[in-house]
Amino acid sequence: MAATAEKKVEVFDTEEDLAVSLAKYTADLSDKFGKERGSFTVVVSGGSLKWSKWHVFWVDERVVPKDHDDSNYKLAFDLFLSQGAADDYETCLKHLVNSGVIAKSEASGFPKFDLQLLGMGPDGHVASLFPGHPLCKESKKWVTHILDSPKPPPERITFTFPVINSSANIALVVCGGGKADVVQRALGNSGKNEEPLPCQLVSPEGELKWFLDKAAASKL
Numbered sequence: 711m712a713a714t715a716e717k718k719v720e721v722f723d724t725e726e727d728l729a730v731s732l733a734k735y736t737a738d739l740s741d742k743f744g745k746e747r748g749s750f751t752v753v754v755s756g757g758s759l760k761w762s763k764w765h766v767f768w769v770d771e772r773v774v775p776k777d778h779d780d781s782n783y784k785l786a787f788d789l790f791l792s793q794g795a796a797d798d799y800e801t802c803l804k805h806l807v808n809s810g811v812i813a814k815s816e817a818s819g820f821p822k823f824d825l826q827l828l829g830m831g832p833d834g835h836v837a838s839l840f841p842g843h844p845l846c847k848e849s850k851k852w853v854t855h856i857l858d859s860p861k862p863p864p865e866r867i868t869f870t871f872p873v874i875n876s877s878a879n880i881a882l883v884v885c886g887g888g889k890a891d892v893v894q895r896a897l898g899n900s901g902k903n904e905e906p907l908p909c910q911l912v913s914p915e916g917e918l919k920w921f922l923d924k925a926a927a928s929k930l
């Protein structure tokens with residue numbers, strides 16, 4: 711069982727101030743791990759990176775239902791987009807751990823990234839781990855897939871909590887008034903009897919630092 715992470719919260723006047731501080735935080739860790747380990751492993755999130763604007767097209771498709779065995783969609787989904795993609799990603803991570811590019815946590819045996827830059831949705835989800843979803847309890851896999859994400863698109867792959875929480879450092883970056891309620895629930899004193907949100911399950915081996923802009927922190 712990992713020790714509880716050291717948690718810091720910093721609030722910035724503007725998103726720009728936050729970005730400058732986050733860049734310096736990342737650069738300092740890059741310098742530190744570069745000297746200590748000879749490499750720096752950093753994980754980034756999606757969300758506001760506009761992945762939802764990607765459009766993927768099939769070159770052809772058979773005129774059958776999407777779940778029909780003859781469907782090209784089903785084939786690609788079963789073998790690649792769901793299991794396949796998660797397994798490929800996990801295999802790739804295993805190679806990088808075995809070759810020493812990614813460190814390995816002595817405590818958990820999972821990959822230990824130097825820094826994970828995580829966002830958080832207005833429902834408190836991190837990565838593609840959503841409130842109340844059974845994948846939040848995955849304890850063995852490094853990468854898993856979700857077929858029913860409540861936020862589109864429904865089909866995603868995601869790091870699991872053991873990988874997230876084996877990280878040396880995590881920056882949880884949250885901007886905008888639309889997330890003020892969930893920030894209040896996550897960091898305030900209310901809701902102690904409620905089931906913890908995914909963002910509250912984030913607990914790296916080293917430091918957890920919340921980077922908030924004023925709007926996101928407005929209800930604290």
Ligand SMILES: O=C1O[C@H](COP(=O)(O)O)[C@@H](O)[C@H](O)[C@H]1O
Pocket residue numbers: 755756757758759828829830831832835836837838861
């Ligand atoms: O779906 C996702 O959402 C979260 C939060 O995204 P944001 O647009 O509200 O900042 C993101 O961190 C995660 O990587 C992504 O898959």
